[in-house]
Amino acid sequence: MALLPQPARSVARPGHMIVCGDDALAERLAAELASVYRERVTLVVPGASRSAPTASASALFGRVQAAMRRGGGNAVGPRVLQTPVLDEAALVQAGVQEAAALALVHDDDETNIHAALAARRLNPRLRLVIRLYNRKLGQHLEELLDQAAMLAVPGLDPHALDTSTTVLSDADTAAPALAATAVAGTSKVVQADGLLLRAVERSPAGPGQIPDPGLCTLALLSSTTNDPAGTEGSDTSGREGPTLLPDDDAVAAAAGRGTVVLETVVHTGSAPPPRRLAGRGFPLGSLFSRRLRWSLAGLVACVLGLAVVSRVTTGDHPLHAGYVVLLDLFAINDPALGETPARQVLQLLSALAGFLLLPVLFAAVLEALGTFRTASVLRRPPRGLSGHVVLLGLGKVGTRVLARLDELGIPVVCVEEDPEARGIPLARRLRIPVVVGDVTQEGVLESAAVDRAHALLALTSNDTTNLEAVLYARSVKPELRVALRLYDDDFAAAVYRTLRAAYPRALTRSRSVSTLSAPAFAGAMMGRQILGAIPVERRVLLFAALNVAGHPQLEGRTIAEAFRPGAWRVLALDTAEPDHRTPDLAATPSHDGRERPAGLVWDLHPGYVLRGEDRVVLAATRQGLAELLGRRPLPTVRPPGPASGGQGH
Numbered sequence: 001m002a003l004l005p006q007p008a009r010s011v012a013r014p015g016h017m018i019v020c021g022d023d024a025l026a027e028r029l030a031a032e033l034a035s036v037y038r039e040r041v042t043l044v045v046p047g048a049s050r051s052a053p054t055a056s057a058s059a060l061f062g063r064v065q066a067a068m069r070r071g072g073g074n075a076v077g078p079r080v081l082q083t084p085v086l087d088e089a090a091l092v093q094a095g096v097q098e099a100a101a102l103a104l105v106h107d108d109d110e111t112n113i114h115a116a117l118a119a120r121r122l123n124p125r126l127r128l129v130i131r132l133y134n135r136k137l138g139q140h141l142e143e144l145l146d147q148a149a150m151l152a153v154p155g156l157d158p159h160a161l162d163t164s165t166t167v168l169s170d171a172d173t174a175a176p177a178l179a180a181t182a183v184a185g186t187s188k189v190v191q192a193d194g195l196l197l198r199a200v201e202r203s204p205a206g207p208g209q210i211p212d213p214g215l216c217t218l219a220l221l222s223s224t225t226n227d228p229a230g231t232e233g234s235d236t237s238g239r240e241g242p243t244l245l246p247d248d249d250a251v252a253a254a255a256g257r258g259t260v261v262l263e264t265v266v267h268t269g270s271a272p273p274p275r276r277l278a279g280r281g282f283p284l285g286s287l288f289s290r291r292l293r294w295s296l297a298g299l300v301a302c303v304l305g306l307a308v309v310s311r312v313t314t315g316d317h318p319l320h321a322g323y324v325v326l327l328d329l330f331a332i333n334d335p336a337l338g339e340t341p342a343r344q345v346l347q348l349l350s351a352l353a354g355f356l357l358l359p360v361l362f363a364a365v366l367e368a369l370g371t372f373r374t375a376s377v378l379r380r381p382p383r384g385l386s387g388h389v390v391l392l393g394l395g396k397v398g399t400r401v402l403a404r405l406d407e408l409g410i411p412v413v414c415v416e417e418d419p420e421a422r423g424i425p426l427a428r429r430l431r432i433p434v435v436v437g438d439v440t441q442e443g444v445l446e447s448a449a450v451d452r453a454h455a456l457l458a459l460t461s462n463d464t465t466n467l468e469a470v471l472y473a474r475s476v477k478p479e480l481r482v483a484l485r486l487y488d489d490d491f492a493a494a495v496y497r498t499l500r501a502a503y504p505r506a507l508t509r510s511r512s513v514s515t516l517s518a519p520a521f522a523g524a525m526m527g528r529q530i531l532g533a534i535p536v537e538r539r540v541l542l543f544a545a546l547n548v549a550g551h552p553q554l555e556g557r558t559i560a561e562a563f564r565p566g567a568w569r570v571l572a573l574d575t576a577e578p579d580h581r582t583p584d585l586a587a588t589p590s591h592d593g594r595e596r597p598a599g600l601v602w603d604l605h606p607g608y609v610l611r612g613e614d615r616v617v618l619a620a621t622r623q624g625l626a627e628l629l630g631r632r633p634l635p636t637v638r639p640p641g642p643a644s645g646g647q648g649h
Contacts, residue, residue: 015040015098015099015100016039016040016041016042016095016098016099016100017033017039017040017041017042017099017100017101017102017103017525018041018042018044018091018094018095018096018099018101018102018103019033019041019042019043019044019078019103019105020044020086020094020102020103020104020105020106020112020115021044021045021103021104021105021106021107021131022045022046022106023105023106023107023514024487024512024513024514025105025131025170025513025514025517025518025521026043026045026105027043027514028514028515028518029103029105029518029521029522030043030078032518032519032521032522032622033078033522033525034077034078036522036622036623036626037522037526037626038626040079041078041079042078042079042080042081042094042095042099043078043079043080043081044081044082044083044086044090044094045080045081045082045083046082046083046084046085046086047082047083047084081093081094086106086111086114086115087115087118088118088121088122091115091118091119091122092122096119096122096123096126097122097123098123099123099126100126100127100525101126101127101128101129101525101526101527102119102126102127102128102129103129103130103131103521103525104116104119104128104129104130104131105129105131105170105521106131107131109132109133109134109137112130112131112132113130113132113141116128116130116141116145116165117145120145120148120149120152121148121152124148124149124152124153125149125153125164126164127164127165127166127524127525127527128145128164128165128166129166129168129521129524129525130165130166130167130168131167131168131169131170131521132167132168132169133169133171133396135169135172138167138169139167141165141167142165142166142167145164145165146164146165149164149165166524168517168520168521168524169400170396170397170513170514170516170517170521171396171397171399171400171513172400173513173516173517173520173533174397174400174511174512174513174516174517175397175400175401175403175404176190176404176532177511177516177533177534177535178397178401178404178457178459178483178485178511178513178516179401179404179405179408179410179457181457181483181509181511182389182454182455182456182457182481182482182483182509190531190532190533190534190543192531192543192545192572192585192600192617197215197262197263197264197543198262198263198264199218199260199261199262199263199534199536199541200214200260200261200262200263201221201258201259201260202258202259202260202261203258204255204256204257204258214261214262214263215261215262215263215264215571215602216261216262216569216571216619217246217251217259217260217261217262218244218245218259218260218261218262218534218536218541218619219242219243219244219245219246219259219260219536219541220242220243220246220250220251220254220257220258220259220260221242221257221258221259221260221536221537222241222242222257222537241537241539242260242536242537242539243566244536244539244541244566244621245541245564245565245566245567245568245569245619245620245621245624246565246566247563247565250565260536262571262619264602292360292363292364295360295363296360296364299353299356299357299360302353303322303325303326303329303350303353306325306346306349306350306353307321307322307325308321309346310322310324310325310343310346313340313342313343313346314340314342314343325346325350328346328347328350328351328354329350329351329353329354329357330354331351331354333347335347379428379431379432379433379434380433380435381413381433381435381447381448381449382433385411385413385433385449385452386449386452386453387411387452387453387454388410388411388412388413388449388452388453388454389405389410389411389412389413389453389454389455389456389457390412390413390414390415390445390448390449390450390453390455390456390457390473391405391412391413391414391415391457391459392414392415392416392439392456392457392458392459392460392465392466392469393415393416393458393459393460393461393485394414394416394418394421394422394423394424394426394427394434395421395422395423395459395460395461396422397459397485397513398414398416398423398457398459398460399422399423399426401457401459402414402423402426402427402430402432403426406430406432412432412433413432413433413434413435413448413449413453414427414432414433414434414435414448415434415435415437415439415444415445415448416434416435416436417436417437417438417439419436433448435447435448439460439465439468439469439472440465440468440469440472445469445472445473445476446476450473450476450477450480451476451477453473453477453480454480454481455480455481455482455483456469456470456473456480456481456482456483457482457483457484458470458482458483458484458485459484459485460485461485463485463486463487463488463491466484466485466486467484467486467495469484470482470484470499470508474499474502474503474506478503478505478506479503479505479506480506481506481507481508482499482506482507482508482509483508483509483510483511484509484510484511485510485511485512485513486510486511486512487512487514492510492512495510496508496510511535515540516533516535516540517533519533519540519542519622520532520533520542522622523542523544523625526626526629530542530543530544531543531544531545531585531617539621540621540622541619541620541621542619542620542621542622542625543571543617543618543619544617544618544620544625545574545585545615545616545617546615546616546617546618546628546629547614547615548610548611548612548613548614548615548616549612549613550612551628551629553628554570554610554616554628555610555611555612556609556610556611557609557610558606558607558608558609558610559604559605559606559607559608559610560606560607562610564624566621566624567620567621567623567624567627567628568618568619568620568621568624568625568628569618569619569620570604570610570616570617570618571602571604571616571617571618571619572600572601572602572604572616572617573600573601573604573608573614573615573616573617574599574600574614574615574616574617575599575600575601576599578613578615581599581615582599585600585617600617
């Protein structure tokens with residue numbers, strides 16, 4: 001086992017990267033920075049002592065080294081510093097005053113916030129990347145820390161702070177890909193200047209068919225796509241894995257292989273605004289059933305009819321006639337002794353209507369109470385539901401995926417063991433059916449109508465639970481599309497091979513959160529604007545906005561000359577003036593209340609020469625983007641091994 005570096009003899013050099021955390025995201029991020037970007041990394045982990053490494057710290061260091069080996073790199077491993085408390089003294093010992101970037105990826109938001117405030121005081125120029133689940137708090141924290149940096153360094157250019165503080169959520173980063181995995185017709189999506197880009201997987205073209213290349217071909221899928229013994233579903237395809245960013249010759253020569261092409265999703269208009277008067281009337285439809293409303297309407301018509309007959313037979317004023325009928329209806333009027341036969345008959349009919357009214361009123365009260373009660377409890381799956389997605393787990397990741405599926409208008413049934421889970425309030429607010437129970441118990445998945453479901457998303461943090469749920473669901477419905485969250489790459493590959501061999505006609509995918517989100521965290525630490533990441537099998541393509549100035553691989557070259565197959569490809573050009581450009585192309589253009597016309601041009605002429613003042617959107621592999629924007633050139637990247645690009649939770 002690799003020895004844990006001793007912090008007392010390891011001194012951080014200026015410009016290094018610091019990662020603070022102890023979970024899968026921290027280890028993946030440290031390995032990403034060290035192996036892909038060749039950065040000097042200091043990994044700060046919690047522990048009981050700063051001098052004596054614990055078994056957990058040694059195990060974490062070993063996992064980081066293993067992740068680096070899977071990445072196919074020969075970089076020096078990270079310096080590991082163990083500290084009982086992530087305080088100002090620990091940050092100083094880690095070298096935060098000379099560091100280029102600091103990532104705070106603890107699972108506890110409060111720990112990350114306290115450390116970020118301390119780090120900003122110690123180094124105002126430090127690039128901060130903070131992991132927070134609370135979106136609003138993250139936005140306010142970004143503004144606060146950037147303002148603190150400008151006040152601490154007089155004369156500092158505000159434009160230099162565009163990426164000085166970046167708040168990310170691993171759940172938000174991975175949710176679109178996880179949701180797209182289980183849904184037919186939806187694809188991996190990233191946003192650029194308000195425009196949605198969709199990566200679509202396409203089957204090999206048949207004889208005589210001309211494939212539509214879309215904007216461009218992003219990847220050639222694994223040659224084992226239709227081989228039950230292959231591993232493309234677990235993204236550990238080995239030598240026959242996907243080919244990212246191929247050139248035209250490679251695409252033409254890859255007959256029989258599926259492709260991933262990039263398309264734009266054109267907005268046809270926003271959703272119609274809600275009616276102004278909607279919801280202002282009495283909510284009869286939500287309080288009372290249709291049968292009860294018809295019963296009430298019939299009784300009201302009966303009372304009105306009796307009032308009209310009373311007016312005609314007695315000659316009373318209409319209001320007095322109606323008043324007398326109501327008195328008779330509620331049996332509080334004097335008996336009509338000595339009255340005309342017509343009056344006596346009307347009184348008897350009114351009393352009969354009153355007897356009929358009592359059970360209707362009682363039923364109305366019970367239904368109203370039941371409606372108010374069920375508004376605060378979880379909804380059960382409706383009878384006859386089919387074609388839905390069964391979502392297992394409503395933790396941080398499951399909650400974000402649920403919100404994403406609801407935005408797409410996809411019917412969902414959730415299964416959660418903990419009635420106090422984080423996503424339960426969201427499911428209640430969205431009126432999403434939830435089955436509360438242990439998925440490993442018999443009958444729980446049946447309650448979610450898994451036999452009529454379109455797909456199953458198993459997103460708990462327990463690999464065994466996810467696998468058990470998938471196996472049971474497949475026994476109920478063999479052709480069910482499943483996507484399960486797995487951390488260990490070898491385990492994921494073995495699971496995929498077994499499921500693919502047992503159910504060759506059913507789609508199986510293994511995905512995880514830390515590997516889907518680690519490239520975005522690493523990209524933010526490198527100081528560039530990452531628009532999103534799209535998984536291709538178990539590898540990742542990054543989309544980034546980049547200023548051409550200072551990059552000889554782009555500046556002064558044509559679009560065709562700037563394209564490097566397997567590394568990066570320019571997709572779009574930002575035509576907006578530099579002073580009017582949106583700082584964050586991944587955000588909605590009107591996020592600050594001002595409408596901006598989209599300035600990206602996607603249909604670029606191959607002969608256009610890139611200038612220093614241009615900003616481009618490009619797709620790149622992790623190694624390619626590291627070479628393009630790294631501080632030093634990378635050696636030739638070896639073909640990925642069997643476990644390349646593994647993912648964790």
